[in-house]
Structure formats: C-alpha cells, structure tokens
Amino acid sequence: MNRARQTVTLTADLIILTIRDGVLSVLLVERENKPFQGRLALPGGFLRGDESLEETAARELAEETGLDAVGLRLRQVGVYSAPDRDPRRPRVVTCAFLAIAADLPVPVAGSDARAARWVPVARAADPGLAFDHDRILADAVDLARTLLQFSTIATVFCGPEFTIGDLREVYETVWGVELDKPNFHRKVTDADGFLEPTGDKRPSATGRPAALYRAGAAAELVPPMMRPRSGA
Amino acid sequence: MNRARQTVTLTADLIILTIRDGVLSVLLVERENKPFQGRLALPGGFLRGDESLEETAARELAEETGLDAVGLRLRQVGVYSAPDRDPRRPRVVTCAFLAIAADLPVPVAGSDARAARWVPVARAADPGLAFDHDRILADAVDLARTLLQFSTIATVFCGPEFTIGDLREVYETVWGVELDKPNFHRKVTDADGFLEPTGDKRPSATGRPAALYRAGAAAELVPPMMRPRSGA
DNA sequence: TGAATAGTGTCTATCAGACAGTATGTC
C-alpha cells in the first residue's frame, strides 16, 4: 500500500571530477545491466550490510579509480529519492558524493571491469545520463564551484606539487571565468595555510620559472576566494 | 551476509527551528515506542510508497506543526547511515531536513498526538537525544547559521511583518553574537530584494516607532551578511 | 525635559579589481 512504510535499497553514487587538458571532466561508466543498459551513468554501488553510505562511496571510489579515499575529501551532495527515479523494485534511493581528484593517468581498470572513461562535464548531458544523473551531476558541479570559494579543496585538483598558475587554471576551469593573474597570486599567497612553498621552481617552456607549492594545512579558506559575479 | 546488498527503511527527520523568547529552540517529541522509548527525539516519519523524502518531510511538518510546507523552505541537511545508528532491523537510514518557522502559538497537536514541545537548542543535548539526533541537530544548526549569511531565510523566523530590530535579533540569536545596530540597518536595507517596506510603523513601549517590513522577493542575499569572525 | 529606541552620516581599515611595472627565464 502507498501508506505503508517502504523498504528500499540504497546506493552511493560518485561524482568524481578532475581536470583533463584544461577541461572539467567527470568519470562515467557504461551500464552493463538493465535498466539503462549501455547508457552512461555515474559510478556507484549498493550499500552493504556493515557499511555506512560514506564507506560505500569510499569503496566504490577505490574500485573505480584505485584512489584511497582516506584523506580524500568525499562530500555528500544530497539524496535523490523521487519514487520514479529508478524503475526497479524495491525502490532505489541514492546518495550522491562528490570526489575531486588530480588528473589520473587514465581510468584505472578497477576490480570492476566496467568501461569507465572521463567525459567533459559540458558534454556529459548530451545524450543524457541514466536515471536522474544529469541532475545529480549538475548539483555536484554547483557544490564544487561553491567549495572552491570557501575551502582549500582546489589544491586536490592539482598534483602534490603545483604552481600558482596551475591553481589559477583550476579556478578558471571550474568557474568558467578568467581571473586576474596578479590579484590571484596575492590572494592565495596571503590566505592563511592555503599554500606551502616547496622552495623549488618549475621551469616553463618560455618565461620565468614558477615557484612550486604544496597544499597547506588549512581546510577552510579565509578570506574566501570570491567568485566574480556573473550577470548584473 | 555483509557483502550482500541491503534493504533498509528510510525516515525523514525534521529539525524545526524557531525563536521563542529570544532563544533558538527546536521542536522535539517524546518517543512513544522502542527504541529510546520516552526519550526526546527529532520529529520524523517513515517514507511511504509513493513519496519522495521531501514529501515525507513536508507531510511530517504539517502533522507536527500544522504548517503547510508549500512555500516553506525545507532543506536537506544530510543523510545519516551509520550501521549502528538505530538498533532496529531492517536498518533505518534517515535524511534530515531543516525547517525554519516563525514563533508558533504552541506545538499544535497535529493528527499525531505525540507530546511535542519547544526546547532551547542549548539545552537539547542535555540528557541527550535519541539515536544520533544530537549530531543531526548540531549539523542542522550549523547549516542554519550558514544560510543566514547567504540567503534571506532569516525573515522566515519573523512573522509576516517585522521590524529591522526583530530581524537583527534573529541574527544575534542564531549566531550568538551582538551586531552593530546602525550597520545592520544599513546592510539589510541596501541588500537587493531582502526587505520590502510596508509603510506602517510599530509603536514600541518606549522610543521611536520602528518601520515595518515584509520579506522581499530575493532568495539569495547579495552581498552576503558576513558573520563576525570568532576567534583570531 | 530625559530616557529609550530608530535611523543617518561619516570616518577608517580592509579587500577586490585594474593595471603598471619589475624579475627571470628562453630564443
């Protein structure tokens, strides 16, 4: 009955974002099984008996990318529970988690042999993803954009060592704007605990070599990196 | 088996915040049934067959407070899925929703006859709430504090008409700080679409009468109302 | 009149953004 309490199955879906060739990209898998067989979808998996959803997400992340989620920042995007979002019975409700990764060599063939690939976010909704994953992806990207403002998570897009130019490209790519180089430089070097100089430099093909940095200890970014107001 | 996919039951729990007598308070119910029988808990209920969790939350809100959730802003706080958070089987996973309300006459005896009451947030964790509701409440209050900065939701704590002093007290109460009256006044009257003057005034016992305002059309607060940085 | 609250004006430190100018590398 509709008024009866319902049992459901739970999944954790992952939005794994990275920047490849200057383009914000998301890891998608091709579905092997019905429903939406053959369609692209966010990687994810079912909750197991002894897990929290966070643990499910971390396990899936490891399987898909080989990344250890320990120390990696997984964030809840939200729960998606519309009754018709998944045709299966019992109902499938999902909790979406955002993960941000440095450019990985290639989707690692995890224990799961599914065909995983990076797809530019701008093109992900083109034929349309399975289930309500278009909406979930959009929400996750929104969240990522907001996190760049108030947290130091942008460094995770970079490798262990990076230049301020690298970091600026992360902001420009995710936000889709151009930022003033000198002001950006001052802003991030002034922010407390954001960056830690390594002392080394990275030579560039042409021009002055850039100083290298590591991610600092701070998780919160104060003062925040203000995102240029689009529109009026 | 632990590795098997798990079916669970889902609940939507509500954190209904209001300000009563200048104190941030939350609506709690006394549990009638096991587990945690007799303990205070957040109101909530089970997902039904034809509902999304948002609809479950709206239904529970109406039952508990008589408030129509239409037009009221319900926001997901997060999902709580630790395997041991609820001793019942099948496992109970909950999604928490934040609701903000103007000072209500009294917990309305809804269709549900449970003993509901307002409890100051500062005292809610005193004997400790049922399940992991202490943690959920803390997360929800955090979210509310953040929302005050970037959204116009503070007006919802007030009635349909309010003075700028009323609004300032909302911020001071939720944030637990004192704000500069003249600066606050200028800030909120300058913000676009935050307040709409009614033209009326409310006489005060002593002193100049204050102009009355309605909530404006804007949902986002630009520029944001910066929260004074505590600590260094 | 004084007391109390509402609201305005003004000054200052800080910060974002624009952009000129300097430093350090390759060719």
Place this chain on the structure above:
DNA sequence: GACATACTGTCTGATAGACACTATTCA
C-alpha cells in the same frame, strides 16, 4: 636584444566596522 611568463607595487572603488549624531516617541 626580443619575448614570454612569474611576480610585485600601487591606485581606486566598495564594503565592514566603529561610533558620533539626529529623529521620534513616551513619561
């Protein structure tokens, strides 16, 4: 040297915060 990129300095306009001051009511 030219050129390209990294980085620094400086100015300007906007904003936050402090606080002096004016306005409007009641007793």
